[in-house]
Amino acid sequence: MSTIISSTIRIPSTTRVLANGLRVVAHEDSSAPIVTVHLMFRAGSRDERPGRTGLAHLLEHLMFEGSQHAPKGHFDDALERVGGSNNGSTWLDRTNYYETVPTHAVELPLWLERDRMAFFLPMLTGEVLELQRGVVMNERRQVIENRPYGMADEQLHELLFPADHPYSWPTIGYMRDLEQITLEDARAFYQTYYTPGNAVLVLAGDIGAERAFELAERYFGDLPAGPDVPPPPAQLLPPAPNGARRVMEDDVSFPRIMQAFAVPAYGTPDWIALDVLAYLLADGDSSRLQRALVRDGRLAQDVDSYLYPTALCGVFGFVATARSEVEPEALEHAIRQVVDEVIANGVTDEELTGAVRRVRRDQVSELATVEERADALAYAATVLGDADAVHTVLDGYAEVTTDDLRRVAAEYLVPERGATLVVIPRPGQDDEDEEADDE
Template sequence: MVISFVSCSTGNQQSDFSVPYEKYELSNGLTVILNQDRSDPITSLVIVYHVGSNREVPGKTGFAHLFEHMMFQRSENVEEDQFFKYIEGAGGNLNGGTSFDQTVYFEVVPKNALELAMWLESDRMGYMINTVTPRSFALQQNVVQNEKRQYVDNMPYGFTDYVISKNLYPSGHPYNWDVIGEMEDIENATIDDVKEFHRKFYVPNNATLVVSGDFKKSKVKPLIEKYFGEIPAGNEVNDPEPANITLNEIKKLYHEDSFANAPQLNMVFPTCENFTRDSYSLNVLAQLLGQGKKSPLYKVLVREKQLTSGVTINNQSLELTGSLRINITANPDISLADVEKGIFEAFSKFESDGFDDNDLERIKAKLETDFYNSISSILYKSFMLGYYNEMAGSPDYLTRELETIRGITTEDVWDVYNRYIKGKNYVATSFVPRGQLNLVAEGSADAAIIEEDITQATQMEITDTSV
């Protein structure tokens, strides 16, 4: 067992910020991070599995998200739908989430219920998969299908991410599909598929367990060993390599949206993977371009041309690659061709007017505030400690990120603007209210979205009535 006692500290006189933690590893490869915080008599338990939709392959997409649903059903010692009952009965709450790169499960409980949370999480880590039945599997396949109908098919602009992913990333790239997956793949998935996915990725040596809050290490460590130590390690799981992309052409797609009341334009530029200096510089660039009334996008699109009431722009750097996205919901009856032209006018304004040191420091201060907000509770702190350990290799990145943000220079910002944005190819989506094709951006092609006829919607047949 390897143990390290660390206090994440910036080492910077600007701040005394630190997050004390102890990190060690069980014999089965499970990484454990303990963070004592006695500000409230509660504890959080978070497990970060290094598996998201980027571990899937074409034809078997949506498995990570589907498996998240399965993990809340039952395990060998926990009856069906009892996970919520146990935790809520103890006065706590629990949930989970799946992204492109990771899957997270958490509980926040009174400190006297921490052992209960450990038992539940360990039971579904080590002893869940053999309880999956055709009935329980079909039920969750139906839940996922209905989730897509609710949050994609029947939401304004719901297909936007789908269209962007299909056109930004080449076929076979792990970000070419949404986290929820292709419905055909969900329908065709088998229990054997799910068991194989579990055996490969839901293993102790592909996870980080974080306990934060009011607890005594002398009591918690034996409990962690008791509940998690006996779970067998899986085969070695290698981290995926970055897979940055370039676009050979500008791609413009449109869709008549039955639920939209106003036209919306998205422009997406390929960028880079996370934890690189470029990724942090791009975060600063995005803020300079579109955050606040002094930004060029706001000045041109909102104040001068009155094309929209607001601007959204962000850089999302993920494990394999990233993208900078500009999202503009235009005012009713505004042409998205005019919005697109306005964006390039804002770029020209940015190039001619630039920004000063005060602008740069203001943006970095905002990003630093956002950083502190991301660890403002024991739960958020647990998320971040687990995330940085799995994705960056060490919880120390919690403070290294802060140092990197503070160190971004004017030269860094102009460098990423010139290499990733200026004159570069992009994907643009025009989603317009049905019957208003005259508002799409110039040169756009039909996105050819196949929408489900809800009157013909199908559900997986539930034939097994066993519990």
């Protein structure tokens, strides 16, 4: 049975491609006198190679060290003087940079991004590289290595994917690889991927489409397209890990069970159905996993399910933290029972409708600002090839049926297709926690 919920979410936009290949997307919203300039490159950790992991993220850090006509400090100072803000991020499939400014100052971020795209290399020196290498290595220590459960996601991906798969390594990179990145590595990555032909520029907010295109042409139209970028790997599910399993000791107080499954890529009908299933299983106190593990079962402190919107394949996962005196195997068994019940008997129409409504709730919330809409348009253009494809995804939720949910659970969420990581307290950890409490 199909849901009766129709999509009313729209992000109207217009796209134009400059002669150098830069895709420019304009989204007008005059409800506030601000404009977001969002520049996204189809370059993420998937574009690295074993031995040089972390390069994409390190380069993002380097890009904030200044360019030829906007040396370090000028970028932030100039934006702050007009009341603007900026940031950037790196993920598996993309790297993005974005600024939000008052409408009258829209040309400032365009000039700054042009300078980073065209005149960054003169500022990329060995001294700058060593400074940011140290920053990123310290970030890895703080966020990954020295944080409870911090290494878990990294190890789970190593179990799920073959060693040469671009999603098998962490976006931040391995410490041993960060130590080996050279100035030539950083320069080559920048020259290959940071080009107009490999970028999407979104102007969203208080600006009309023709004005947006005119400014894009003025600031970026004369830049060379750049070299042909190596094509990304085809959308292909990796070989099943055959229930790969690992136990990891960590400085934690409670065991945690983590499971992941490689599933179809973002935007496909099966990915959309799996997204609905993730909401049905774990979103809200009345969801199946919340009832079985937290509210009624009293096995877990928390449980969640997630789905990555990634380009080569999706990643569907479960995470649950045990209550005191509960063994992690009990959580694993309870999660498996819930999924097997969906496979055996399906879900109800009411559950499906409720899950889609909760998806819609979050979609509306996540697209509330021009910054968020700019990101959604840029990501759709980068990963799906067309900014307007965001609507194909949004509309797809209304087509999901109860049969779809049962089918995707049976096809993708079976033990042989999954990988399981069990995080347990390091021996003696409980004693250390008690001593800390006594103090």
